[in-house]
Amino acid sequence: MKRAMAVLALGAFSLISLVGQKKPEWKDRAEYDLYESITKEANAQTKIGLLDQWKQKYPTSEFGDVRGKLFIDTYRQLGDGKKMMAAAKDMTAAYPEDIYPLYWMNLLTISLNDNSADALDTGEKAAKGLLAILDKVYDPAKKPANVTEDAFKKDRDNTESLAHRTLGWVAMQRQQWEAAENSFNNVLKKNPSDAQVSSWLGTVILRQRKVEKQAKGLYSIARAAVYEGQGALPPETRKSLLAFIEKSYINYHGDRAGLDDILNKAKTEALPPDDIKIESKDEILAKQEEELKKSNPQLALWVSIKRELTGANSTNYWNEMKGTAIPSGVEVGGTKVEKLKGKIVSTKAGKPKGVKEIVVGISSPDMSEVTLRFESPLNITVDPGTEVEFEGVPAEFQPDPFNVTFDVEPEKVTGLPKPATPPAKKAPAAPAKKAPAAPAKK
Numbered sequence: 234m235k236r237a238m239a240v241l242a243l244g245a246f247s248l249i250s251l252v253g254q255k256k257p258e259w260k261d262r263a264e265y266d267l268y269e270s271i272t273k274e275a276n277a278q279t280k281i282g283l284l285d286q287w288k289q290k291y292p293t294s295e296f297g298d299v300r301g302k303l304f305i306d307t308y309r310q311l312g313d314g315k316k317m318m319a320a321a322k323d324m325t326a327a328y329p330e331d332i333y334p335l336y337w338m339n340l341l342t343i344s345l346n347d348n349s350a351d352a353l354d355t356g357e358k359a360a361k362g363l364l365a366i367l368d369k370v371y372d373p374a375k376k377p378a379n380v381t382e383d384a385f386k387k388d389r390d391n392t393e394s395l396a397h398r399t400l401g402w403v404a405m406q407r408q409q410w411e412a413a414e415n416s417f418n419n420v421l422k423k424n425p426s427d428a429q430v431s432s433w434l435g436t437v438i439l440r441q442r443k444v445e446k447q448a449k450g451l452y453s454i455a456r457a458a459v460y461e462g463q464g465a466l467p468p469e470t471r472k473s474l475l476a477f478i479e480k481s482y483i484n485y486h487g488d489r490a491g492l493d494d495i496l497n498k499a500k501t502e503a504l505p506p507d508d509i510k511i512e513s514k515d516e517i518l519a520k521q522e523e524e525l526k527k528s529n530p531q532l533a534l535w536v537s538i539k540r541e542l543t544g545a546n547s548t549n550y551w552n553e554m555k556g557t558a559i560p561s562g563v564e565v566g567g568t569k570v571e572k573l574k575g576k577i578v579s580t581k582a583g584k585p586k587g588v589k590e591i592v593v594g595i596s597s598p599d600m601s602e603v604t605l606r607f608e609s610p611l612n613i614t615v616d617p618g619t620e621v622e623f624e625g626v627p628a629e630f631q632p633d634p635f636n637v638t639f640d641v642e643p644e645k646v647t648g649l650p651k652p653a654t655p656p657a658k659k660a661p662a663a664p665a666k667k668a669p670a671a672p673a674k675k
């Protein structure tokens with residue numbers, strides 16, 4: 234009995250037809266009847282039971298690929314992603330060049346969000362398997378007559394994009410930042426409307442902490458924040474990303490100058506220009522460093538400290554810097570620097586009340602570069618923009634976003650308002666005098 238010509242919905246692969254393959258045979262009438270009962274069964278859970286029977290009674294059925302796809306589709310109806318993945322893995326083991334299970338394994342690798350070593354290995358293998366069969370599956374000779382060449386090519390691009398998306402996500406989970414960057418770039422070349430990948434691309438670039446790549450990282454996150462077409466992120470997510478990119482840009486460049494140009498460009502172009510350049514505030518100041526040593530030795534000292542903390546030798550420099558009072562009268566351009574100077578960006582309250590931490594910008598009033606931490610909260614109110622000078626002991630360093638925490642004593646920070654004086658307690662009221670007792674009658 235010949236194979237029934239049933240049409241399976243293959244998602245992104247609906248253009249692909251089975252051409253030139255030898256038609257399989259049913260083992261007997263009973264196998265065909267079992268298959269027919271499965272296709273007519275509306276209850277997904279009952280259908281799984283029938284599929285299990287088919288698998289047990291006819292383990293070597295020539296229709297194993299059809300059965301495998303039915304398993305995947307039925308678990309999809311049940312909303313069971315883990316069993317879908319298991320069914321797809323089983324099918325791929327028997328049919329390594331069948332695009333259907335590989336397609337679902339790529340989708341499920343990300344949607345299941347399982348970053349265990351086994352799951353990541355499975356996802357990587359599925360992505361590479363999908364890429365390996367592209368030329369065979371999308372051989373021009375196999376293009377259906379009623380499908381245009383553009384549609385056939387677009388279908389291939391979508392499939393290739395899916396595989397690179399999986400590879401990038403797997404590499405990102407493994408913290409293989411450059412490998413993830415390469416894969417996500419490949420996705421956006423094929424599918425520039427994938428805003429989620431733009432966000433991921435920006436993240437993995439910034440995680441590399443390479444000054445020469447900062448502009449591309451910031452651009453990619455800007456793309457995810459402002460893109461509004463098909464494939465855009467939800468409005469709330471875009472709003473959050475936009476706030477992040479504005480803060481990160483200012484913290485990197487020193488102000489908003491040039492940010493609007495990047496946001497406008499990112500609305501229409503998924504990938505940043507090869508020659509994109511955002512000059513960092515540190516680069517700007519470094520050009521002025523020799524002059525700063527004379528005109529602003531406090532800022533010149535901070536520029537040199539920050540350059541070391543963001544350079545190749547940052548770990549060793551921080552180990553030497555940590556726990557040592559700074560600036561402690563270090564000489565810069567012939568001037569002894571007793572304190573660093575900056576402007577307050579924000580404050581953090583302590584418990585039960587008072588100011589416990591103050592965030593300060595030194596290179597620029599808007600850059601959150603330094604956190605001044607007090608042992609006990611101060612009973613003060615401080616406005617952003619207030620200029621302070623301080624010396625303290627570096628205790629913590631966060632490279633991304635850049636911030637150095639100093640433990641400081643209040644008396645070594647100038648420019649802060651005096652602590653509020655608690656209201657004087659009123660003296661208790663004197664008890665009312667009692668009237669004298671009446672004299673006894675004689």
